[in-house]
Amino acid sequence: MVPHVVIIGGGFGGLYAARRLSRGHVRVTLVDKHNYHLFQPLLYQVATAGLSPGDIATPIRSLVSRQSNLEVRLGEVTSVDLAARTVTLKDGQLAYDYLVVAAGVSHAYFGRAEWERFAPGLKTLDDALELRRRVLTAFEEAETEEDEARRQELLTFVVVGAGPTGVELAGAISELARFTVARDYRRFDPRQAKVLLVEAGPRVLSAFDPALSDKALRSLQKLGVDVRLSTRVTDIDARGVRLEGELVAAHTVLWAAGVAAAPLSKTLGVELDRAGHPEVFVVGDLAAIGQPGGGFVPGLAPAAIQAGEHAAENIIALVAKRPTEAFTYFDKGIMATVGRASGIAQAGQLRLSGLVGWVAWLFIHIMYLIGFRNRLLVMIQWAWAFFTFGRSARLITGTSPEALDRTLDVERVA
Amino acid sequence: MVPHVVIIGGGFGGLYAARRLSRGHVRVTLVDKHNYHLFQPLLYQVATAGLSPGDIATPIRSLVSRQSNLEVRLGEVTSVDLAARTVTLKDGQLAYDYLVVAAGVSHAYFGRAEWERFAPGLKTLDDALELRRRVLTAFEEAETEEDEARRQELLTFVVVGAGPTGVELAGAISELARFTVARDYRRFDPRQAKVLLVEAGPRVLSAFDPALSDKALRSLQKLGVDVRLSTRVTDIDARGVRLEGELVAAHTVLWAAGVAAAPLSKTLGVELDRAGHPEVFVVGDLAAIGQPGGGFVPGLAPAAIQAGEHAAENIIALVAKRPTEAFTYFDKGIMATVGRASGIAQAGQLRLSGLVGWVAWLFIHIMYLIGFRNRLLVMIQWAWAFFTFGRSARLITGTSPEALDRTLDVERVA
Numbered sequence: 001m002v003p004h005v006v007i008i009g010g011g012f013g014g015l016y017a018a019r020r021l022s023r024g025h026v027r028v029t030l031v032d033k034h035n036y037h038l039f040q041p042l043l044y045q046v047a048t049a050g051l052s053p054g055d056i057a058t059p060i061r062s063l064v065s066r067q068s069n070l071e072v073r074l075g076e077v078t079s080v081d082l083a084a085r086t087v088t089l090k091d092g093q094l095a096y097d098y099l100v101v102a103a104g105v106s107h108a109y110f111g112r113a114e115w116e117r118f119a120p121g122l123k124t125l126d127d128a129l130e131l132r133r134r135v136l137t138a139f140e141e142a143e144t145e146e147d148e149a150r151r152q153e154l155l156t157f158v159v160v161g162a163g164p165t166g167v168e169l170a171g172a173i174s175e176l177a178r179f180t181v182a183r184d185y186r187r188f189d190p191r192q193a194k195v196l197l198v199e200a201g202p203r204v205l206s207a208f209d210p211a212l213s214d215k216a217l218r219s220l221q222k223l224g225v226d227v228r229l230s231t232r233v234t235d236i237d238a239r240g241v242r243l244e245g246e247l248v249a250a251h252t253v254l255w256a257a258g259v260a261a262a263p264l265s266k267t268l269g270v271e272l273d274r275a276g277h278p279e280v281f282v283v284g285d286l287a288a289i290g291q292p293g294g295g296f297v298p299g300l301a302p303a304a305i306q307a308g309e310h311a312a313e314n315i316i317a318l319v320a321k322r323p324t325e326a327f328t329y330f331d332k333g334i335m336a337t338v339g340r341a342s343g344i345a346q347a348g349q350l351r352l353s354g355l356v357g358w359v360a361w362l363f364i365h366i367m368y369l370i371g372f373r374n375r376l377l378v379m380i381q382w383a384w385a386f387f388t389f390g391r392s393a394r395l396i397t398g399t400s401p402e403a404l405d406r407t408l409d410v411e412r413v414a
Numbered sequence: 415m416v417p418h419v420v421i422i423g424g425g426f427g428g429l430y431a432a433r434r435l436s437r438g439h440v441r442v443t444l445v446d447k448h449n450y451h452l453f454q455p456l457l458y459q460v461a462t463a464g465l466s467p468g469d470i471a472t473p474i475r476s477l478v479s480r481q482s483n484l485e486v487r488l489g490e491v492t493s494v495d496l497a498a499r500t501v502t503l504k505d506g507q508l509a510y511d512y513l514v515v516a517a518g519v520s521h522a523y524f525g526r527a528e529w530e531r532f533a534p535g536l537k538t539l540d541d542a543l544e545l546r547r548r549v550l551t552a553f554e555e556a557e558t559e560e561d562e563a564r565r566q567e568l569l570t571f572v573v574v575g576a577g578p579t580g581v582e583l584a585g586a587i588s589e590l591a592r593f594t595v596a597r598d599y600r601r602f603d604p605r606q607a608k609v610l611l612v613e614a615g616p617r618v619l620s621a622f623d624p625a626l627s628d629k630a631l632r633s634l635q636k637l638g639v640d641v642r643l644s645t646r647v648t649d650i651d652a653r654g655v656r657l658e659g660e661l662v663a664a665h666t667v668l669w670a671a672g673v674a675a676a677p678l679s680k681t682l683g684v685e686l687d688r689a690g691h692p693e694v695f696v697v698g699d700l701a702a703i704g705q706p707g708g709g710f711v712p713g714l715a716p717a718a719i720q721a722g723e724h725a726a727e728n729i730i731a732l733v734a735k736r737p738t739e740a741f742t743y744f745d746k747g748i749m750a751t752v753g754r755a756s757g758i759a760q761a762g763q764l765r766l767s768g769l770v771g772w773v774a775w776l777f778i779h780i781m782y783l784i785g786f787r788n789r790l791l792v793m794i795q796w797a798w799a800f801f802t803f804g805r806s807a808r809l810i811t812g813t814s815p816e817a818l819d820r821t822l823d824v825e826r827v828a
Contacts, residue, residue: 062804376794
């Protein structure tokens with residue numbers, strides 16, 4: 001009987017593990033709750049209307065359709081029984097000989113789960129569409145609002161957390177207001193929109209060299225972003241954000257402050273630490289979180305890819321009864337953009353910033369994007385946005401929670 | 415005081431009326447419940463994963479941002495008071511001197527409103543995403559289904575109505591199954607999927623010349639579509655479709671059989687017929703429906719554009735106290751595609767079919783698409799799909815009604 005490998009999650013870690021296992025004498029089942037692989041580094045561009053979902057998501061099945069030892073299963077994992085070696089899905093069960101857990105992470109609200117409703121985070125495509133809906137709707141409501149104070153609330157956007165996602169979101173929203181929709185409204189000037197970026201630590205992009213953090217900070221300020229460093233959020237509700245006393249009235253609050261393992265993975269992590277299961281491999285962002293102190297492997301795509309491929313190699317070794325090897329992370333560097341034509345990058349001794357950093361960011365992201373078609377489409381849209389300041393995907397779709405509430409009320413009455 | 419024109423609807427009729435009014439000494443408010451203009455002729459391609467929503471939708475504001483006598487209002491019209499000359503929105507009221515009603519149409523279920531739940535129609539972007547979700551989910555569920563009869567139900571797709579939308583949907587679903595996802599599943603052969611196209615009339619695409627209808631029929635059959643002509647649907651429920659006795663068990667049923675004016679427009683139409691209001695203009699698909707016998711203006715984009723511009727000219731004339739002119743429709747012809755490299759077109763004495771018809775269809779649709787960027791992106795994706803048989807937007811997004819039901823249950827318990 002050929003050993004069965006179950007991989008939970010079709011992100012970078014899971015997908016590259018699956019692909020590498022084509023070399024092994026195993027059969028593989030890749031489980032994901034979505035039918036697509038998502039290029040998460042560009043998710044903020046969907047949230048800020050720069051790209052369409054289809055540009056950064058590719059059906060998992062089409063990525064592995066030629067790999068004959070692999071099956072894809074659309075499903076949500078509810079529990080893992082490490083003793084029995086089974087994975088339970090909402091609609092079934094899978095027995096495994098080897099397990100790769102690449103389930104990714106979720107938002108962490110530091111014990112304030114009630115904030116999520118008012119300040120959604122950005123991890124999934126549905127998150128991105130919800131963020132886009134909130135941002136675009138705020139401008140629309142500002143156009144019909146008669147009360148000046150209330151209008152300013154609608155035009156106030158608060159981003160919590162100045163890591164790469166927070167910085168990129170704040171920069172993109174500020175650009176959207178100052179350039180893209182600048183001429184689109186008649187009753188207010190979109191350039192009066194306020195974008196606040198709130199960070200508890202003393203600098204933005206703290207993973208970078210302090211000199212680069214400083215450059216990013218100045219780029220943000222040049223874009224009109226009001227950056228509040230060493231400032232803690234003490235409360236978030238429907239009216240806005242409270243910052244150690246000061247109340248910032250804001251219609252739109254976005255959360256980019258922290259990630260956590262999902263409850264399933266948490267339990268799993270504890271059990272794995274206690275017992276040690278050589279047939280189970282944890283890779284990707286989840287593994288990054290798993291490290292005490294968080295110092296080992298960062299939650300980045302290249303790290304997830306390396307760890308996924310490494311787990312696959314070790315499984316192939318175990319099946320062949322060869323010794324496994326310890327994982328060593330090859331640091332390819334880190335990079336971030338801060339709006340139009342400005343980025344920072346560091347790798348080894350190399351430091352890039354400004355236009356050069358931005359061009360480097362651009363090429364690396366195009367390179368890593370899966371599929372020639374996606375690369376071409378994204379390049380065209382970026383070129384288009386660069387020259388016209390336009391954003392292509394400014395669509396308000398989906399149902400707002402309020403509209404949903406209304407439906408529910410109607411149903412309850414009926 | 416400058417006369418105020420209110421336009422309800424930002425489709426072809428409303429948008430072209432608004433643009434033409436830039437020449438008039440009027441101020442214009444364009445109201446739409448969506449923030450984008452939708453290129454409806456390609457909506458079926460979003461429903462069948464060929465294009466992304468962003469490719470066929472453009473923010474209305476960006477289309478008219480330079481038109482200084484125009485305001486865009488995002489909002490839903492709940493009623494029109496013809497006597498008082500006011501339009502009531504969910505969140506406000508607008509007084510008008512002239513009114514252009516270009517509100518479009520909705521699905522008509524011929525008195526069987528309960529069918530809508532099982533057989534959704536295709537008029538909006540949200541409709542298209544729901545159809546896409548249903549079609550793609552059916553294949554996913556077929557992969558995990560153990561019961562062979564149930565699997566065949568999941569792989570049975572019924573399209574009701576063989577007008578252009580029905581024919582295009584049926585052809586595209588058949589192509590999706592036979593080419594795009596042909597190698598993507600392990601437990602069944604997607605080519606065993608059945609696509610039924612059910613039509614009450616004696617031929618497909620009855621607006622066309624019978625010889626062209628016949629060619630389209632043969633193209634559909636070559637694509638593997640099971641076309642049932644002169645066949646009436648007698649019932650639709652969760653199990654499938656009943657056709658004058660025969661029960662076709664099907665997981666996915668799509669409705670393309672008829673359109674009707676929305677309730678608001680219906681009331682309005684009756685009142686307009688009774689009283690006659692020279693300051694009110696009804697254009698677009700709604701006007702097509704309004705004609706007794708339906709023989710006058712077809713529900714097509716070119717007709718809506720002409721009627722919209724004509725209404726604008728007449729409003730300009732009325733404001734200038736010049737006489738108005740009657741509308742004459744200039745028939746540019748009709749066209750439809752039947753899957754890959756096959757289309758039909760007729761204009762005057764001209765008849766095109768096969769590859770030539772398809773190329774004509776392609777160029778006309780690219781030409782009419784608004785915005786150079788959209789044209790470029792759509793062309794690239796069509797070229798890509800043509801050479802690779804791939805479909806770019808195979809993403810299952812949004813919440814399924816069942817998942818929503820589950821959430822509600824949880825909330826009710828809590």
